[in-house]
Amino acid sequence: MSTLADAVSEEVSVVMRVSGLKKVYGQGDEAVEAISNISFEVARNELICVVGPSGCGKTTLLRCISGLMSPSEGEVEVLGKRVTEPPADLGLVFQDYSRSLFPWMRVAQNVEFTLKRLPIDKTERTRRVSEALEAVGLSGFERKYPWQLSGGMQQRVAIARALAFQPKVLLMDEPFASVDAQTRSELEDLVLRLRHTYDVTVVFVTHDIDESVYLADRVVILSSRPTQVREELAVDLPRPRDQITTKELPEFAHLRAHVFESIMTSVRPGSPLGADRG
Numbered sequence: 191m192s193t194l195a196d197a198v199s200e201e202v203s204v205v206m207r208v209s210g211l212k213k214v215y216g217q218g219d220e221a222v223e224a225i226s227n228i229s230f231e232v233a234r235n236e237l238i239c240v241v242g243p244s245g246c247g248k249t250t251l252l253r254c255i256s257g258l259m260s261p262s263e264g265e266v267e268v269l270g271k272r273v274t275e276p277p278a279d280l281g282l283v284f285q286d287y288s289r290s291l292f293p294w295m296r297v298a299q300n301v302e303f304t305l306k307r308l309p310i311d312k313t314e315r316t317r318r319v320s321e322a323l324e325a326v327g328l329s330g331f332e333r334k335y336p337w338q339l340s341g342g343m344q345q346r347v348a349i350a351r352a353l354a355f356q357p358k359v360l361l362m363d364e365p366f367a368s369v370d371a372q373t374r375s376e377l378e379d380l381v382l383r384l385r386h387t388y389d390v391t392v393v394f395v396t397h398d399i400d401e402s403v404y405l406a407d408r409v410v411i412l413s414s415r416p417t418q419v420r421e422e423l424a425v426d427l428p429r430p431r432d433q434i435t436t437k438e439l440p441e442f443a444h445l446r447a448h449v450f451e452s453i454m455t456s457v458r459p460g461s462p463l464g465a466d467r468g
């Protein structure tokens with residue numbers, strides 16, 4: 191028999207709840223149903239990756255979750271509160287770091303800027319900026335401008351800025367799509383470390399199937415548009431993960447193939463897979 195204590199503990203462990211989410215852009219003949227009906231939950235400190243066919247509505251989903259956009263139907267709860275505007279407990283990292291950083295501000299100023307919204311004094315702001323920059327490996331770069339840094343370093347600044355808020359949930363929208371493969375691997379490992387350092391729950395949207403399996407505790411696979419959750423796949427690969435040994439595991443190859451097949455059959459139901467198959 192479940193008790194009140196069980197119910198309370200379940201409430202606390204569920205950090206995010208997406209219920210019956212639907213989003214239609216425009217009206218009448220112009221209407222585009224981006225999301226049809228999406229529901230899933232995310233537990234505390236969980237890292238979920240969201241994947242799906244191109245244009246299926248991943249960014250739309252993240253915008254609705256973050257409160258930057260209102261859904262047409264359904265709702266999102268973060269830490270038990272219905273989202274109607276960007277919640278204070280939620281950090282956001284986008285793909286396009288060059289547009290999210292202010293080029294005229296130094297690195298430390300970029301990280302500090304949005305903290306000025308919080309009721310904390312200058313000493314606390316400075317402490318959080320230096321802690322976040324250290325966490326992403328950018329101590330010593332405080333006085334540089336973004337354009338003096340590589341793409342990967344700029345994305346680290348954007349991550350530091352989100353972390354300085356000390357968010358409970360970090361939403362990342364294809365954050366590493368614009369960096370080279372080696373930098374991408376380093377940034378993936380950074381996310382895995384930061385998740386524990388900051389005790390943060392992560393919702394990570396990606397096009398990259400390997401990345402989703404490498405990072406996630408669970409992969410949420412979306413169908414093609416109008417989008418629904420096609421499958422939620424638990425990734426029970428051992429942790430800590432490592433770019434070489436984890437990706438060499440037969441289970442990794444199996445999970446990656448499974449995600450790929452699920453996405454491809456969503457795009458073309460029943461289609462045979464493989465470029466060389468007739």
Ligand SMILES: Nc1ncnc2c1ncn2[C@@H]1O[C@H](COP(=O)(O)OP(=O)(O)OP(=O)(O)O)[C@@H](O)[C@H]1O
Binds near residue numbers: 216243246
């Ligand atoms: N502001 C808008 N007005 C009308 N339609 C839109 C708008 N934004 C997105 N869409 C449409 O909604 C659908 C989902 O777009 P969205 O950008 O969320 O998909 P995505 O999965 O993130 O795309 P990608 O795979 O390219 O990253 C697409 O068909 C897109 O054309």
